[in-house]
Amino acid sequence: MKRLLAAFAGVCAAVLCALAALVAAPPAVAATxxxxxxxxxxxxxxxxxxxxxxxxxxxxxxxxxxxxxxxxxxxxxxxxxxxxxxxxxxxxxxxxxxxxxxxxxxxxxxxxxxxxxxxxxxxxxxxxxxxxxxxxxxxxxxxxxxxxxxxxxxxxxxxxxxxxxxxxxxxxxxxxxxxxxxxxxxxxxxxxxxxxxxxxxxxxxxxxxxxxxxxxxxxxxxxxxxxxxxxxxxxxxxxxxxxxxxxxxxxxxxxxxxxxxxxxxxxxxxxxxxxxxxxxxxxxxxxxxxxxxxxxxxxxxxxxxxxxxxxxxxPSAAVSPSASPSVSPSASPSVSPSASPSNPQQGASCRITYRANTWNNGFTADVTITNTGTAPVNGWTVTWTWPGNQQIVGAWNAGITQSGAQVTARNVSYNAAVSAGGSTSFGFQGAYSGSNATPAGFALNGAACTTA
The missing domain is CATH 3.40.50.1820 (Alpha/Beta hydrolase fold, catalytic domain)
Known part of the structure; x- marks a missing residue:
């Protein structure tokens, strides 16, 4: 009987301690x-x-x-x-x-x-x-x-x-x-x-x-x-x-x-x-x-x-939801194109127009590709190198991948062809710290383009 009473007392003590802990626990702090x-x-x-x-x-x-x-x-x-x-x-x-x-x-x-x-x-x-x-x-x-x-x-x-x-x-x-x-x-x-x-x-x-x-x-x-x-x-x-x-x-x-x-x-x-x-x-x-x-x-x-x-x-090309602008430049957010260029033409004559709209630590950019050659471009890849720590976080009208400072933009299914004298455009959203300097140059299918 004494053992039973002792056990019962121990259970009661444990319950009381648990209740006391609940009472003493501070309430969760609400967000403000x-x-x-x-x-x-x-x-x-x-x-x-x-x-x-x-x-x-x-x-x-x-x-x-x-x-x-x-x-x-x-x-x-x-x-x-x-x-x-x-x-x-x-x-x-x-x-x-x-x-x-x-x-x-x-x-x-x-x-x-x-x-x-x-x-x-x-x-x-x-x-x-x-x-x-x-x-x-x-x-x-x-x-x-x-x-x-x-x-x-x-x-x-x-x-x-x-x-x-x-x-x-x-x-x-x-x-x-x-x-x-x-x-x-x-x-x-x-x-x-x-x-x-x-x-x-x-x-x-x-x-x-x-x-x-x-x-x-x-x-x-x-x-x-x-x-x-x-x-x-x-x-x-x-x-x-x-x-x-x-x-x-x-x-x-x-x-x-x-x-x-x-x-x-x-x-x-x-x-x-x-x-x-x-x-x-x-x-x-x-x-x-x-x-x-x-x-x-x-x-x-x-x-x-x-x-x-x-x-x-x-967007036809967008980074995955897990990506964020604060990732380091060594990260490689991938923006998959819906279609890769088939038989891209090497050595195409081209002009790139780059226009950025910058706010604090963020920007969007519009890129226009003009085919200044005499033959059409059937499938295009534009490459450039960032002069700073810019990081692309979303894109449209192109599939974009970035590795460190190196960026590659590829056409999507509906804008692969650029006629002689014609143009097409794509754009993206990015993040940066410091300054958002313009890339020194761009290349189309491996050939350097003039810039405007």
């Missing part, structure tokens, strides 16, 4: 919003707040979440559900704060309508690059979303940097290049400023920001309330015109439905069935989006919930 002050080039004079969940993925997706006029990044953090969704799915959220015109993002200046313009979009790109480098953010999973002024900037970022952003969700926005100048930027005083252009005109406005871009365009989700008196509901149709035209789609939806009461959804799918554009009409809603549950729909559209589109568009 943190301000980043030295994120890179910041011509827009923006502030950056960052939310990194405790369960952040090893190579996390990045969501750029932008507030309304008069708002702030911390305000958008506390008033929307993107942070709680980040806790659930492990992505990182960037919350920028605007500084111009009552804290509106610059959607009116000429600089805001061109790549590399010295205003808000460059500052926002610096934030994205910072997260890619410091947190190994996945450059193949970068997304933008925003409300009102932030929605307008969402349209702008996807048009200006289509190779960077894979999708966007714009709540109560207007098309890219809507406002001709700052005086026109007064949505409340002119609630339908962008009605009247054709789909072709709106599409051209986006394409003209990247005349050499031939890669896939980001998918777009659009939201608007029918009773919005600040940015009129009519602007939703203009946005639909712009993005369906950019994707080469009809303005007639491929499907319509009502996911829940008061929500009417139109979807615009491509020939493969992938929804490239979808538009939500919220019956009776004013200038108050996103409301409850809408952020989750946007994150699902991005493909971050594990139940996104059956086919997620990606």
């Amino acid at each position: 919003l943190t301000e980043v002050t030295n994120f890179g080039s910041n011509p827009g004079n923006l502030r950056m707040h960052l939310y990194v969940p405790n369960n952040v993925q090893q190579n996390p997706a990045i969501v750029l979440a932008m507030h309304t006029c008069g708002g702030t990044g911390p305000g958008f953090y506390s008033s929307t559900e993107f942070a709680s969704l980040a806790d659930r799915y492990g992505f990182i959220v960037i919350y920028p704060s605007a500084s111009k015109k009552m804290n509106c993002f610059d959607n009116w200046s000429e600089a805001s309508k061109v790549r590399g313009g010295q205003t808000d979009p460059v500052s926002l790109m610096s934030m994205v690059t910072y997260v890619e480098q410091q947190y190994h953010g996945d450059p193949n999973r970068v997304y933008a979303t925003g409300s009102s002024s932030g929605a307008m900037m969402t349209n702008a970022m996807l048009a200006l940097y289509p190779e960077v952003f894979k999708a966007g969700a714009a709540f109560m926005g207007v098309p890219f290049t809507c406002f001709p100048n700052e005086a026109a930027y007064n949505p409340a005083g002119n609630s339908s400023p962008c009605v009247g252009k054709t789909a072709q005109q709106w599409g051209d406005a986006a394409r003209n920001a990247n005349p050499g871009y031939r890669g896939p365009w980001p998918r777009m989700q659009l939201w608007h309330g029918t009773s919005d008196t600040v940015v009129n509901y009519a602007e939703l149709e203009e946005e639909i015109k712009q993005w369906t035209n950019v994707h080469g789609l009809s303005q007639t939806p491929t499907s319509t439905d009502s996911p829940q009461s008061g929500w009417n959804r139109r979807r615009y799918a491509d020939a493969s069935g992938t929804v490239q554009v979808e538009a939500y009409t919220i019956q009776g809603a004013g200038h108050s989006l996103p409301a409850g549950g809408m952020a989750a729909v946007a994150i699902q559209f991005f493909g971050l919930t594990g139940s996104g589109p059956s086919q997620s568009p990606s």
